[in-house]
Amino acid sequence: MSEQPWSLTTTEFDYVWQTLNLGDYPFPLQVPSFGRTDRDRVSIALRVRDSLRDRGLFHVSAPDPGLERALRVVAAAEQWLDSVWLAGENLASPVRVITARTDGRTVLLRQEPGPDSHAGGTLTLTEIPPQRLVDAALDELPEGKPGAWRPEPMAADALAGTVPEETSPWEPKDRAPHLRELMSGTHRAGGQIGINLRESGRRRRALAARWFDRADDGRYLAINTAGADGRPWITVAPADRTAMRTRITETMGELTAL
Numbered sequence: 001m002s003e004q005p006w007s008l009t010t011t012e013f014d015y016v017w018q019t020l021n022l023g024d025y026p027f028p029l030q031v032p033s034f035g036r037t038d039r040d041r042v043s044i045a046l047r048v049r050d051s052l053r054d055r056g057l058f059h060v061s062a063p064d065p066g067l068e069r070a071l072r073v074v075a076a077a078e079q080w081l082d083s084v085w086l087a088g089e090n091l092a093s094p095v096r097v098i099t100a101r102t103d104g105r106t107v108l109l110r111q112e113p114g115p116d117s118h119a120g121g122t123l124t125l126t127e128i129p130p131q132r133l134v135d136a137a138l139d140e141l142p143e144g145k146p147g148a149w150r151p152e153p154m155a156a157d158a159l160a161g162t163v164p165e166e167t168s169p170w171e172p173k174d175r176a177p178h179l180r181e182l183m184s185g186t187h188r189a190g191g192q193i194g195i196n197l198r199e200s201g202r203r204r205r206a207l208a209a210r211w212f213d214r215a216d217d218g219r220y221l222a223i224n225t226a227g228a229d230g231r232p233w234i235t236v237a238p239a240d241r242t243a244m245r246t247r248i249t250e251t252m253g254e255l256t257a258l
Helices: 010-019 040-054 067-077 130-139 155-161 175-184 241-256
Strands: 007-008 078-089 090-101 105-111 123-128 186-197 201-216 220-227 233-240
Touching: 007 010, 007 067, 010 067, 040 067, 067 090, 067 105, 067 220, 078 130, 078 201, 090 130, 105 130, 123 130, 130 155, 130 241, 155 175, 175 233, 186 241, 201 241, 220 241
Parallel strands: none
Antiparallel strands: 007 123, 078 090, 078 186, 090 105, 105 123, 186 201, 201 220, 220 233
């Protein structure tokens, strides 16, 4: 059995995934199918298979058992997190991460940025302890300190300017400009984390966290909730690891209860 982590190009990943008949790629992976014609696919497949064999990742007619097991966890997970974000100089293509768990096994899959928003880069898979489903996803985020602003929650339509602030009884007139300034400033990184559950063939997903890093400040967590007035409200708060983990855990509990 080969040693992990397993690192694959998009062509290698596509070849192994299709060999195992694992179906569609889970969000947010971007893996293009290789070859434009059947002849191209056969030629490329032979080259890829030989390359994988040289690296100990393919044996006779099947992938390495460890790699196959990891891919099957990703494809048939009962619980998984999907995380995607943009950071630094590369704003054309995001980093994409999945942490997936099923049958007592958990896998971390990270896809590096690709040439554009519709094409990802190299994919790396690592088996991790089952209890690290959430923490492993947070570990992959770029480093960031909590921001210093603590704006009060406000209605989403007031923030967007679709409801005149002077006609809304639910928030002070001067709240929207402050929150707009916070959210519209220069962000050096930003992304989202979703939670997915699969049970008896039924799949459910919820957006757990949206976050952003202000260039001159720090990291914030943006949370959408239902307000007492029936409208969606937005809460923006400084975000450290504990705050993000708490939010993800709470959302997972809510999704499980549905």
